[in-house]
Amino acid sequence: MDPFRQSLDQNLLVVGIAAYVTGALVLLAYFLFRKPVLRTIGLPLAVIGVIAQFAELGARWWMTGVWPLTNLYGSLSLFSACAVAIFLIFAFRYDLAFIGGPVLALAAIALGYATTWNEGYMPAVPALQSYWIKIHVPIVISAYASFMVAFCVSIIYLVKAAAENRYARRGSTVRGTAAAPGGAQMNVAMSSNYGLEPAMGMIRADTPALTSAAAAGDATAQWLVGLPSLARLDVMQYRIIAVGLPLLSLGIITGAMWAKEAWGAYWQWDPKETAALLSWIVYAGYMHLHTRPNLRGTFTAWISILGFVSIIFCYLGVNIWISGLHSYRM
């Protein structure tokens, strides 16, 4: 095999992993210390990582002539690249850089794990020799990646909600504001976070217990106040899942179309497609629960976590533990 291409592939992989690992560390530091300079360094590292990864996938295709997503190595590589790409879109569009640490860390782990599935050059088995692989797999993988980013937001939501609850239990005497932990929301206007004029109704604010603890100099409370409010985190999580769910639906639909072409039935109750349906049901449940203000918040954050667990089960669990048509051998 062409040594130039091979070393290009290797080098891009190393650049990708190195950028994710350092980016994860820098953005974790940003998450902890909120120094803008860390964000300024961390985001370009994420951009470098993602470019290197997409270039690496392209290089592998060029090197082998085989579409690189026919095995777990390729698909996990794409998964981490998509997760970082989706994170970057949200980071720039909605100022979501603070979740970069966990996202990049998970991307680095996924990519590192992917290399253990690298068999080297492998042509595709007959079932995978279809143009559908170029449509279906990237869609499904980007759905998984969106859910991974949403999962990171959910974790931060739950951490902040638990901390707010703790401060609330400690007993603040200040009363009367907006998004309480767990998403319960009161109709009282508050605006301090945005420096708006009075008489502007706002709902994204921390609980009074937390803000008063922060005002009293409690370092943890001050750190927590620096995170977006629970209501805002919830909206972010919702928006990201709203990207993932249509992608997953489209992924299932294109998978069904492919299955019809390859195996004769658009739906065979194969473990993989059924596990994807399972995740779809969980996220459809999330969307419905999210329409209820009293369930929006901690509960839906847990559902998002459950959803991602189901995604991991569908993505890795089924491939590794359960054989079916997707581990196609005749």
Next chain:
Amino acid sequence: MEARSGGGLAPRTLSALRESWNDLVRLFAHIPFGVSLLAIWALLTLIGVVIEQGKDPAFYASAYAPPVARLIARLDLANIYHSAAYIGVLGLIICSMTAATFTKVIPRRIPRLNPVKVDAIPLHATVRVAGDAASVRERLAAFFAARGWQVRKREFGGTEWTFADKNNWARRGVLVAHVGFVIIAIGTTIYWAKGYSGQFAVLSGETATIPENGARIDLERFAYRIDPIRTKAGVVYQPIDYVSNAKVTGRDGTAHEAVIRVNSPYDVDGTLVYQATYGFAIDFKLTKDGRPVAGPDHLLKEGEGFAVGATGRAIQYQRFVGTIDRATGQPAADPRPNDPGVVVQAFDSDRPAGAAMIALGQPIDLGAGYKLEAARYVLYSGFQYRYDPGIPVVGIGAFVLLAGLCISFYFLPARLFVLVRETGASTSEVGIAATTVKGYEVFEDRFRDIVEELRRTEPAAGTTEVRPAPVLESV
């Protein structure tokens, strides 16, 4: 008529019935109830993923602990997707969705224009501007219209309200998604009612018929390609191609050349025929004391067997071995037939009595004077076929569902309630409140932007100059 004139019991029963019906509809329309049904659906689906489906009871008895195997048998968990519970829960989900759509989604999503208590809505703001109420209303209408809001005015009790809607049409997104789901359900039901599917295997040179439509498949040749590939973990044998060359005769009575491979099925009168699997059929020869005796009456496929005379013994052909390693006598990794053999299992009165690997062409002794030889192999091709008239309907449903999801998630219907009050000579106070179909948080940033822009573009109270609102990018 009788019920009405009779009075007493009948109307009461009727109203009790109506009340129970309403209770039932309320229950079904309740989102937590619907989501609980989704959770049950998810749980049944998970069981189906974890427990291998469609195997015979012996498989579960050997694969699971006895109590689990018994549970699987008793609850019919081996065939869960076609169980009454699974289909029932899907039916209930559709009922629940329908109840919710008619009692909640439609009324809530398409609300009438009503005045509100502006300050009581979490997203509200007050802006003091110059001008009398009428001119301010006009300017505000222009301001919102220029930004893509649909502006409507209504009078309630002598007070004029301005309502501005964005993406009002997208309120129907949920309806579209729900309808899409129902269409998919209809499409799958059409297959259950009218479609059929099955599988068959044909030896090279033989013929098979699809019973449901009488189509004939003459398999001329089946071929495969398996390549040895050097990987980091050593050499693996990777399947590259499977192809059946056949002549297919459909309703028109003419034989058509067909090349059937994975990912390219053949359509015969609307029924699709797929390359599904392949195998090696074996011509077993049985002799007793050196003379041929009746053995199997056809070439055996993997899993098939035959009785050995009247000995009470039976032989099952278990699997084909492509290459028997000459040095070790064990199966080699190469699945291609180089030095092929077969693994056979002997049974004595239905009890396993030992297995053996025999090379092709080399007889083995079965005892009592019997000898068995695997004389030759013939490749066979396994096909699946399926006729599914519901596919176009499922396709439409999938498209509608996806469209519904995109409309629901990416076009946020929002409504602004605007009330202008004159607070002095040439000064007015504008109260604005916003609602969306997805709560307030999701709109907070945009609401803030709208209000800030309004403050920037509208002349402040106390000034006399009235500037027209510039047209900015829509929110």
